[in-house]
Amino acid sequence: MGFDYKANYYWQVSRPQRATVAKSIPTNSTLQVPKIAQLKENKPMNQRQMKIGCVIFCATILSACQQEKDNKDSNEAPQLDSEIRKVSVDATSYTNWAFVNLNSGNTVAENEEWDLALQRTLVRIPETAEMALAAAQADFYLENGDADVNVFTNASGVSEQEHLLATYDAASFIYEVGETEYAIGDDQITWYNYNPMTHAFTANDEKFWILRSSDKSAYAKVQPANIAVDQGDYTFSFNVYAQGADDAVFAEVATLWEEEIAQGQGEACYDFNTNAKIACTEAGWDLKLIVKANQYQYALALNSGVSGAGEAGVTEAQDIANLGEFLSGIQDVANDDFDLSEHHYRYNIDSQKNTVSENTWYSYNLNGQHGIWPNYRVYSIRNNDKEYLVQIVNYYDAESVSGHVTLHVLNQK
Helix, strand or coil, X not given: CEECXXXXXXHHCCHHHHHHHHHHCCCCCCEECCCHHHHHCCCCCCHHHHHHHHHHHHHHHHHHHHHHHHHHHHHCCCCCCCCCEEEEEECCXXXXXXXXXXXXXXXXXXXXXXXXXXXXXXXXXXXXXXXXXXXXXXXXXXXXXXXXXXXHHHCCCCCCHHHHHCCCCHHHCCCECCEEECCCCCCCCCCEEEECCCCEEEECCCEEEEEECCCCCCEEEEEEEEEEEECCEEEEEEEEEEECCCCCXXXXXXXXXXXXXXXXXXXXXXXXXXXXXXXXXXXXXXXEEEEEHHHCEEEEEECCCCCCCCXXXXXXXXXXXXXXXXXXXXCCCCCHHHCHHHHHHHCECCEEECHHHHCCCEEECHHHCCCEXXXXXXXXXXXXXXXXXXXXXXXXXXXXXXXXXXXXXXXCC
């Protein structure tokens, strides 16, 4: 009579292990032992039989254990490659930027060496840096450009690390520097007119903008009034209808803000709360006039976003014919067609045009879920003779609080 060690061990292990044991023990592993009659006669097994039995039994058990270990190892979750650095950034502020040194992984001061800055979902790079898109992750999007929800919701930083670890030809990358995008004029309607035929440079007095102050307590309607050039000196004039922190509505009569910029090089600032000029070195400025005529740069900057540490904002351009319809920077009470209760939540800020802004790192509101889902695009950043590959892999911390950004960083080879 044979003793089937395979069958005996099979039923002693747990249910999940049985499939592994069944595959691991050879089908011909039956050990022949002495017949029962032989045992009844108290005839001992000879030494050779005992040795063979022990060897086969031990080999069978060891084989099953090894197979079980191998199967367990194969079922373990994949791990992040050891070359990849995980960098956590507190980008929860709506006004302050978190400046990150990608080499150390630390958040540093703006006047220290930094490679990437984050503010909520916004990304910027320093003037010394340039950025390129290394991996576009096109499979995250359908042919019509919409997000593929199934791909987004099943991806992770570990599953997408292969794109960070891939070998790239940096010579094929299209690197770009960051370029400030001023909210006034971002809707393709500028506050000045330039005629390339006559080289005439005039104020766009047919439009006005509604602005919010840097501390969100005051508002103003601002209309470009005039631009004059005399022997290289520029004079800019604006009509400002201010609404101070203690005012319920805009002023009915405009205050003239006039600035002379010698030889077309300089800047000047205005404060809506005091309804007067203010030094640009002071923290309370709301609107800044920037003139660099030799670079053909004429800008109105806000104390927010990439231009300042405040929370100033601006709505889209409005036709001057509707100037009287807007009575307050919070809500218009004269005409329901111009309800600023909606505009109040759409005050735009100055931002930076860069590779990330042109190739966003996330999708929003998948399946009606108001959340941020990363697409794991890979960006190449070059700064101060250092090169990095970066993925943004998460926007939430362990408690699901937004603005806690996780980066995966790899030194570019």
